[in-house]
Amino acid sequence: MTFSLVFGRASKKGSPSRCLRIGSIRIYAIATTAMIMGRFLMVGEDAIKNGECTDIYFRRVVEVMERDGINPEVTMEVTASALPDPWGVFCGLNDVINLLEGLPVDVDAMPEGSIFYPNEPVLRISGRYRDFAVYETAILGFLCHASGVASAATRMKLAAGGRPVYSFGSRRQHPAIAAMIERAAWIGGVDGASNTCAPDGIPLAGTMPHAFIMCYPEQEDAWCAFAQGAGPEVPRIMLADTFSDETDEAVRAAACGATAVRLDTPRSRRGDMRAIVEEVRWELDVNGYPDVKIFLSGGLSRAEVAAYRDVADAFGVGGAIANAPVIDFAMDIVEMKGRPYAKRGKRSSAKQVYEGAEGRRVTLPLAVSPPEGAVPLLAPCIKNGVALVRPKMEDARERVLSRLSGLAGEG
Ligand code: PCP
Numbered sequence: 001m002t003f004s005l006v007f008g009r010a011s012k013k014g015s016p017s018r019c020l021r022i023g024s025i026r027i028y029a030i031a032t033t034a035m036i037m038g039r040f041l042m043v044g045e046d047a048i049k050n051g052e053c054t055d056i057y058f059r060r061v062v063e064v065m066e067r068d069g070i071n072p073e074v075t076m077e078v079t080a081s082a083l084p085d086p087w088g089v090f091c092g093l094n095d096v097i098n099l100l101e102g103l104p105v106d107v108d109a110m111p112e113g114s115i116f117y118p119n120e121p122v123l124r125i126s127g128r129y130r131d132f133a134v135y136e137t138a139i140l141g142f143l144c145h146a147s148g149v150a151s152a153a154t155r156m157k158l159a160a161g162g163r164p165v166y167s168f169g170s171r172r173q174h175p176a177i178a179a180m181i182e183r184a185a186w187i188g189g190v191d192g193a194s195n196t197c198a199p200d201g202i203p204l205a206g207t208m209p210h211a212f213i214m215c216y217p218e219q220e221d222a223w224c225a226f227a228q229g230a231g232p233e234v235p236r237i238m239l240a241d242t243f244s245d246e247t248d249e250a251v252r253a254a255a256c257g258a259t260a261v262r263l264d265t266p267r268s269r270r271g272d273m274r275a276i277v278e279e280v281r282w283e284l285d286v287n288g289y290p291d292v293k294i295f296l297s298g299g300l301s302r303a304e305v306a307a308y309r310d311v312a313d314a315f316g317v318g319g320a321i322a323n324a325p326v327i328d329f330a331m332d333i334v335e336m337k338g339r340p341y342a343k344r345g346k347r348s349s350a351k352q353v354y355e356g357a358e359g360r361r362v363t364l365p366l367a368v369s370p371p372e373g374a375v376p377l378l379a380p381c382i383k384n385g386v387a388l389v390r391p392k393m394e395d396a397r398e399r400v401l402s403r404l405s406g407l408a409g410e411g
Contacts, residue, residue, distance in 0.1 A: 042176045049099060051134040058134045071130040075335035075350045077121035078143060084325050086410055089154050089400055090114045090122050091184045092146030094391040096139050097381055100125070105132050107382035110353070113150075113187055113396030114377060115403055120353045120363050122147075122329070124378060129333075136331050144326040145177075146184040152302075152324030153188025154400055156317055158408050159306040164314040166205040168297060169322025170195035181322050187396040189404065190321070191314075199393060207237040207262045207295065207316070214242065219249060220256055227257035237295055241265050246276055247283040250292070254284060260293035260313065267299065277311045340365070353377040359406065 035052050037044035043053045065071060080088065093112045100107055105127035116122050123143070125132060156165050167185035170178040170193075182198035192205030208226060216222035223238045230236070240249035240261035250261040261284075265276060277294055284292050296308055297316030305315050332346045342348035349365040354374035356362065362371060370376060381389050 040176065042174075048138050051138075054134040054137040058136060062130050062133050065130055071128045073127070073337050074129045074333050075124060075126045076331050077125075077334045077351065078123040078139070078329050078331045079119055079121050079346075080116075080327050080329050081118055081345075082328065083118055083151075084327075085151065085155060087115050087117055087151075087407065088147055088327050089150040089188055090116050090143075090147055091150035091187050091396065092142040092144075092180075093123070093381070094393075095142040095146070095180075096123065097387050097389070097391065099135060099138055099142070100132065100382055100385075101387045102385050103127070103132055103135070104385055105382060106380070106384065108378045109381050110377045111379065111396065111399060112391045112393075113399030115400075115407065116353075117361060119347065120361070121334075121351050121378065124334075124350060125331075126335075126350075140329055140331055144329050146180060147329070148324040148326040149181055149184035149321060150188035150400070151327065152321045153185040153190050154404070154407070156302055156305060156315075156321055157189040157404065159302045159309070160315055161306070161309045163309050163312065164191040165189075165305070166191055166314070166316045167193040167195075167318075167321055168206075168316040169318035169320075170197075172319045172322040183393055185321050187393060187400060188321075189397065189400050190317075194316075201393065205316075207235075207297075208239050210239060210242050210264075213239055219243065220252060223253045223256035223258065235259055237262050237293075239264065240280075247279050250280045250294075251283050251287045251289065254287070254289040254292045258292055260295045262295040262297060262316070264296075264298035264316075273304075274308060274311060277308060281311060 035043055035047035047053050090110050091112050093109050096109070097107070105125050107123065107125050109123040110116060114122070153165075153167065167182055167190045170181050173181055178195045178197045179199055182193035182195050182202055185193055186198070186202045192203040194204065194206045196204065198204065212226070213219055213222045216225060219242060226238065227236055236258050237260040238253035238256065238258040240246055240253045241263050242249065246263050246265060253261050261280065263277065263280065265273065270276070277296065280294055284290065293313035294311070295314045295316065296312040299319065300315055300317050301320050305317065332343065334340070334342050334346065334348050335350050340348035349367070351363050352366050352370065353361060353363045354370050354376055356371050356374040362374070364370065379389070381387065
């Protein structure tokens with residue numbers, strides 16, 4: 001006989017629950033609050049690692065399959081059928097390895113920082129379905145989000161045409177994922193990041209908020225205070241758009257020791273932003289400050305960065321990187337009990353992606369011999385639960401940077 005008890009809040013249809021089995025007795029506890037840690041609305045690391053942060057349908061079907069004794073050997077692949085751009089930058093594998101380590105599965109994947117194209121598998125998992133089914137939500141969440149940010153960062157670097165781009169967008173996302181955002185942006189190629197919780201090794205970059213200028217009686221008081229008081233390692237980039245015209249404030253800020261001026265002109269005042277930047281450059285030059293750089297920020301899109309890269313020296317980009325559209329990865333069965341098997345619209349059989357001469361790519365079933373000299377891109381990451389690799393942020397970034405000039409021509 002089986003019966004259930006519900007602890008905590010009344011059981012809602014669809015509420016996540018934990019099941020404790022004692023013989024044939026199942027005790028259900030509503031676990032929503034237990035999974036949300038501390039004072040902020042965040043899911044705790046343990047809940048993610050334990051597979052508790054999942055879509056309810058996985059739990060329900062796993063229970064049904066458990067009852068029926070069904071747990072087939074499957075291979076699943078993660079692919080994107082379509083991308084916002086012709087290619088994407090693969091990112092988030094570090095978190096997936098940490099997630100799946102210890103489970104009875106094998107995982108192969110492209111290294112982080114790999115360029116991928118539609119329909120190419122970026123990650124493959126083999127194991128018994130029930131043993132990892134509930135992890136699909138977190139696996140895709142890690143990969144879709146981080147790859148979206150990294151891809152947008154790479155695109156922005158290309159748009160900037162060699163000018164530095166800094167990630168200023170952690171304020172556009174939940175602070176709990178600031179480190180992920182900055183890491184993905186760094187892998188994508190930005191030159192620094194503003195959030196102080198960025199992983200070690202990422203140079204921190206920032207200027208000054210408008211509030212700082214406003215806390216002093218006059219702009220000069222703020223600029224000079226910053227010039228004198230900020231640490232020696234801090235670049236003297238002064239905001240030059242708070243109360244007066246940018247040309248006026250830029251020259252005054254330069255007189256206070258600015259090495260660069262930041263223009264974050266409000267949208268309502270922009271008009272022809274290019275003309276504003278050109279005027280600022282002119283006035284700085286004729287007033288004896290040709291070495292003072294111009295730093296642009298404030299709601300910059302990829303198109304705007306491309307449009308201003310010949311007149312601005314550097315860019316601070318927030319939402320256009322941090323709020324990038326996620327990569328629409330899906331995770332699908334491609335083999336069942338060792339045989340090719342797929343739902344319609346998907347390509348069956350475990351596959352490998354090969355890169356040949358001149359970057360030519362081909363995706364083939366694993367059983368098919370690779371083209372001569374082609375390099376397989378998916379490599380073993382986890383073997384029967386044991387992690388074989390620990391992705392390194394710098395290696396991933398280098399992988400992206402080494403491809404930048406080639407990608408510039410790919411659209
Ligand atoms: C913020 C920041 C960058 C902006 C946001 C980046 O500016 O200093 O310029 O994010 P975005 O590309 O999504 O706009 P403000 O909000 O003007 O704040 P502050 O003046 O204090 O720097």
